[in-house]
Amino acid sequence: MTLQEKDSQYLWHPYTQHKTAALPIAIKRGEGALLWDENNKEYIDAIASWWVNPYGHSNKFIADAIYKQLTTLEHVLFGGFTHEPAIILAEKLIEILPNNQQKLFFSDNGSTAVEVAIKVALQYFFNKGEKKTTIIAFDNAFHGDTFAAMAASGISFFTEAFQGMLIDIVRIPVPIKGREQDSFDALAKAIKNHNCAGFIFEPLVQGASGMVMYEPETLNKLIRICKENNVLTIADEVMTGFGKTGKTFACDYLTEQPDMMCLSKALTGGTIPMAITTFTKDIFDAFYDEDINKALFHGHTFTANPTGCAAALASLSLLQTQEMQDNIARVNKRHLEFQKHIESHPKVTTTRVLGVIFALEIQTETAASYYGSLRNKLYDFFIENGVVLRPVGNIVYILPPYVITDEQLQKVYQVVEKALEIV
Numbered sequence: 202m203t204l205q206e207k208d209s210q211y212l213w214h215p216y217t218q219h220k221t222a223a224l225p226i227a228i229k230r231g232e233g234a235l236l237w238d239e240n241n242k243e244y245i246d247a248i249a250s251w252w253v254n255p256y257g258h259s260n261k262f263i264a265d266a267i268y269k270q271l272t273t274l275e276h277v278l279f280g281g282f283t284h285e286p287a288i289i290l291a292e293k294l295i296e297i298l299p300n301n302q303q304k305l306f307f308s309d310n311g312s313t314a315v316e317v318a319i320k321v322a323l324q325y326f327f328n329k330g331e332k333k334t335t336i337i338a339f340d341n342a343f344h345g346d347t348f349a350a351m352a353a354s355g356i357s358f359f360t361e362a363f364q365g366m367l368i369d370i371v372r373i374p375v376p377i378k379g380r381e382q383d384s385f386d387a388l389a390k391a392i393k394n395h396n397c398a399g400f401i402f403e404p405l406v407q408g409a410s411g412m413v414m415y416e417p418e419t420l421n422k423l424i425r426i427c428k429e430n431n432v433l434t435i436a437d438e439v440m441t442g443f444g445k446t447g448k449t450f451a452c453d454y455l456t457e458q459p460d461m462m463c464l465s466k467a468l469t470g471g472t473i474p475m476a477i478t479t480f481t482k483d484i485f486d487a488f489y490d491e492d493i494n495k496a497l498f499h500g501h502t503f504t505a506n507p508t509g510c511a512a513a514l515a516s517l518s519l520l521q522t523q524e525m526q527d528n529i530a531r532v533n534k535r536h537l538e539f540q541k542h543i544e545s546h547p548k549v550t551t552t553r554v555l556g557v558i559f560a561l562e563i564q565t566e567t568a569a570s571y572y573g574s575l576r577n578k579l580y581d582f583f584i585e586n587g588v589v590l591r592p593v594g595n596i597v598y599i600l601p602p603y604v605i606t607d608e609q610l611q612k613v614y615q616v617v618e619k620a621l622e623i624v
């Protein structure tokens with residue numbers, strides 16, 4: 202049996218209707234921006250394997266750090282114990298995070314990072330004896346698939362089956378260009394009409410909804426409205442973190458600072474699942490008490506796994522090299538060149554670029570659904586041509602590993618341009 206055949210016997214894949222989906226491609230090997238399947242067909246990973254892998258597949262530097270940690274201390278429980286990798290990682294992150302972020306809580310993935318942030322927002326007010334139980338989130342947000350994260354997510358078919366079982370959310374429009382005031386007004390109204398504990402947002406770029414972008418100035422103002430009204434702000438940087446927007450964090454474009462941040466995905470360079478939620482001291486202090494009931498009773502078995510911390514430390518040091526910063530600037534420059542080339546194409550309605558993120562929207566007669574036929578046609582075309590891209594409805598986005606070569610990028614652009622001929 203091929204790997205594909207064995208897979209379909211035993212495995213259940215994410216976001217997959219197995220009755221209609223093609224069999225998954227069995228990947229045997231990866232290096233840099235490239236992947237090879239069981240038939241040795243080569244693919245360019247133009248979405249960094251769901252945005253986790255900036256430094257390239259099978260990165261030796263990170264692998265060595267992991268090996269060294271595995272043969273020193275692979276894991277120890279974090280309840281009642283601590284270890285150097287977690288402490289050094291915390292020190293290094295606190296150095297580069299917005300300077301109000303002073304406490305770190307470890308978990309396992311983006312959804313749990315968000316879950317922790319939302320639970321903390323709710324318990325923060327509970328601990329102070331205030332009744333605030335609603336969370337504000339953007340339309341079409343994506344914050345993950347666990348229950349609170351899913352509630353905050355606004356892409357409806359992810360959550361349809363669970364309506365009525367989710368925490369209270371009020372949704373406000375995304376402040377895309379020209380609609381900023383709608384967003385400000387909706388936020389003010391939400392705060393006035395509900396007992397809002399927190400506002401969660403993907404700063405500057407909404408990833409899963411198709412790299413929808415909005416301006417730092419607008420987010421500054423939304424955060425200010427929250428601060429004036431004692432609503433905690435949560436920047437979900439799970440996608441945007443660690444260089445994707447051209448700065449280390451999307452929040453680095455802001456003058457305001459969020460109360461909490463969620464980090465995962467590229468945190469460990471795409472090697473070991475790990476996440477961190479970060480907090481201001483004020484938030485930590487609301488849980489710091491003689492009363493045990495005021496503690497945060499949340500934890501995961503693998504909290505602060507030392508091997509994950511070692512992978513994160515190695516990743517961070519790669520990010521901070523001049524070479525990697527040059528790569529980010531280079532990918533951005535190529536994107537801007539391609540944007541100029543493609544934006545007037547008759548099938549293209551809009552394009553957008555921020556950092557290493559490029560997106561274009563394809564003209565369609567009817568609204569394209571998230572996993573609709575246009576999307577599937579495009580996806581199949583890209584795969585046939587050896588490029589891994591996962592369009593969202595009629596939106597094609599590129600978010601490559603920073604180490605992708607110019608030649609590989611040109612191939613990705615060419616395949617995207619060719620795809621416009623088949624739609």
Ligand SMILES: *Cc1c(COP(=O)(O)O)cnc(C)c1O
Nearest residue numbers: 310311312343344345408439440
């Ligand atoms: C991917 C993502 C998540 C969820 O992360 P998982 O590791 O898949 O649970 C949360 N928020 C944002 C912004 C994301 O892009």
